[in-house]
Amino acid sequence: MTTNESDHRHDRVPEHEPRLEWAKLAPDVAKAMYGFEKAVRQGIDPVLYELVKIRASQINHCAFCLDMHTKEALAAGESVERIVQLSAWQESRHFYSPREIAAIELTEAVTVLTDGFVPDGVYERAAAHFDETELAHLIAAITVINSWNRFAVTTRMAPGHYTPVARKK
16 A cells, blocks of 8 residues: 555545345355356456456446456556556557457447347457357357446445456466
8 A cells, every 4th residue: 555545545435335145145156156157167268358347347336346357457568558448448449459359349338238139249249259169159158247247236245355266377
């Protein structure tokens, strides 16, 4: 913590308490979610996966998942600059590859479902950058983070306490 940070810590509002600990109350559901997460993770690039998780979490206003996945992205070698720019990716496309842009765009379409479906153009752009197996894993990754976001925002899980876990490659 920097000196400036510690000087202002006393000015902060108190941290909220979670509404309930859903994973302890529904352990079979939590176990299934962790299994889903593990299966999805095996089929997608770790840095891209964190970008997808961060973007969905931004859209869903999930502070707990933003805390977790920005830290995971940094631990996986992602830059602060690309993480910060992600919320405005359309204006800062030059920070991302066409493949990453296709994944981010698909993430937004699946997360929001404004039109009640994923537009053909969005899907086609993703399909142009990912083979069918990769695309299946990407769709699953977007689905799993949206599920995690909904658990976290509904139960008001508090951000700020997550420490990245070293993963085996």
